[in-house]
Amino acid sequence: MIPGDEASEKELDTYLRKHFRFHAGKQISTPYRWLGTEQQQDVIWVYIEIPSSSDLIGSYLENSLLLDEFEDQTNLVSWSFQGQKKSYLFRKTQEVQQLSR
Numbered sequence: 001m002i003p004g005d006e007a008s009e010k011e012l013d014t015y016l017r018k019h020f021r022f023h024a025g026k027q028i029s030t031p032y033r034w035l036g037t038e039q040q041q042d043v044i045w046v047y048i049e050i051p052s053s054s055d056l057i058g059s060y061l062e063n064s065l066l067l068d069e070f071e072d073q074t075n076l077v078s079w080s081f082q083g084q085k086k087s088y089l090f091r092k093t094q095e096v097q098q099l100s101r
Helices: 006-018
Strands: 020-024 033-040 043-049 060-063 074-079 084-090 096-099
Touching: 006 043, 006 060, 020 084, 043 096, 060 084
Parallel strands: none
Antiparallel strands: 020 060, 033 043, 060 096, 074 084
16 A cells, blocks of 8 residues: 555555445445545554434444454544544454444
């Protein structure tokens, strides 16, 4: 992965759409706005924005990024909604998390 490289970011975007999903009720709301990436040593931060005007009750995230590749892979998702911030950890044994306010 080469941050800022258009081909690398397109490949990452394709992978991300397969392994990261936001569900609002029964609707899968995967359209998101790509903001970019940042690499720090062995960590790649991916920045996206998911527009949603609905309440988070019943909403959840699925995140299986690299979980099949690395046994100890942990993914951190920081979430901001209506001024409130939360963080969620995803592991091989916990790929889905319900969002809360």
